[in-house]
Amino acid sequence: LTYAKELGERKIIDIVLSRLEKMPGMPIPFGDDVSAIDLGKGRLIVLKTDMLVDKTDVPPSMNLWQAARKAVIMNISDLAAKGAKPFAILTSLGLPRQLTKNNIEQIAEGLNSGAREYDAYILGGDTNESSDLIISCSVFGTVLKRFLMLRSGAKPGNIVAVTGHFGKPPAALKMLLKKLEAPEKIKEPLLNSIFMPKARLKEGIALSKLHAVTASIDSSDGLAWSLNEIAKASNVGFLIDHIPIAPEAEEFAEKHNLNPIELAFYGGEEYELVVTLKPTCWEEAEKAIEQVDGKLIKIGTVVKERKIILKTKEKEILLEPRGWEHFKQV
């Protein structure tokens, strides 16, 4: 017998998908970050569901308001990567019996806040009794078919870029789970990155309108993992020549003698977009992102060979496709 804990999340998803009949003419293939339905006249409805479970997704000292807000953000982030605008959210709650009225109010307010920050609304849902705290959100959004960004269009010669710096959330997790100390002045930005994640919705929508992006994904399972997903779906590789590490994460790594490459590429719980762009569109893309007060950081180029190589001053490293995965932790 093979158990869930040995299979890991990705094999489980493959098993489930293999047993499902496919809807004919799906505008987004099975296995991309979101699902979609064609409304006709070039309009798509984009759908995403993701579940937050306290015991795996809520680090110690994150409060319930933050956890509920995060359950919304992590869904919106996937829409952002597709260039889709969220408008309505349903939420299904599994609540342990010992939660208080005040706990439930915090959860509701966190849900509302996450939705309203991105101009969406919680439309409805249901509540159930469960052992873990479960916050399952389903987000509905829209995108014009011609603006939709998929994982699968990266071409050799394209630029690969990200919408922000990496490494703060994994550093914060080390503070919370392993009690590593952080210097006073970087404590707050590190913890904030985990407690108050942001979805890069403005950036995703701005980019989608340029037709500059050839592939796009968010980085919730870690940057190396996201690069590998684009590489697989597009049948390409990457030559990465810039490590987009946040200065706070770098300082934290130095203090604790941690590998900054590990922090930048294998973190997870990060919601930056990872995109590939036509090089002729780079300046236009940079400007569009600036206009929405965002960042676009070039980290390398798409190559033909199906490998992800990180080239630093000293050496070349093969970035393995490791990433955060449910069930695999012990």
Add this chain to the structure above:
Amino acid sequence: LTYAKELGERKIIDIVLSRLEKMPGMPIPFGDDVSAIDLGKGRLIVLKTDMLVDKTDVPPSMNLWQAARKAVIMNISDLAAKGAKPFAILTSLGLPRQLTKNNIEQIAEGLNSGAREYDAYILGGDTNESSDLIISCSVFGTVLKRFLMLRSGAKPGNIVAVTGHFGKPPAALKMLLKKLEAPEKIKEPLLNSIFMPKARLKEGIALSKLHAVTASIDSSDGLAWSLNEIAKASNVGFLIDHIPIAPEAEEFAEKHNLNPIELAFYGGEEYELVVTLKPTCWEEAEKAIEQVDGKLIKIGTVVKERKIILKTKEKEILLEPRGWEHFKQV
């Protein structure tokens, strides 16, 4: 401090709703069975999410295929009550680590089967690790605004009717949970009612097209509860003069000296539609339901006074609005 277990599901829902900002112009108000979004030109997208948790929603000896199928059916049933056609389903799974590969295949096949029975597809989802088995489904459907049936339009003088007989699921639960015996020939129909529930989708859609129905709801929390929900939303009452009990449930009640009124009105886990109809449309509605091989059983009339009275040959009984509720069981 007030805990979830004291509040009960309905108060919890009220607390959550009170903390959510309402989307302007919602075509279906908060608190109805489904949510909706206006697509323009008279078209609505209808959305519903409901979560199945093994410890409260899966009776002993129900298998995982049946449990997963049920998670789909209970969502489709709510769309049926609104006259909406489901087309796509997302599913978010919380899986205990000790589930086997075969268990997961059963779950996927049950989901697929539930969807395909009603011409819908599972479009995507995600998997997570959890203590309970959690199967959360979100269903998306469509309905023309002019066909939408709500809870709130019942008028004194309307006929109240149901799409099938009641009492089999609660009888089956007594077999499974309290080990009450059933005569051989009714065993299977009783157990089937719990293991293989059906959503009354054909019936709901057929009725919606007639403009005969003034209010509609499904009966997943029990017939008395559903009547009370229509009564509240429509500000009316009911005079019930026929107990729509299934012959198998009646036989089971006799054998075990159970109150058939209790079985028929306070069961839950039943997915019949409860509708009120304009009396002038009755024959047309009966015929439309016959054409989809369904049943429409008249059980009483809508009255002005905000009470639900059951009138039998012997006496008049006030039907209290009790119903199945999460958290309230001990």
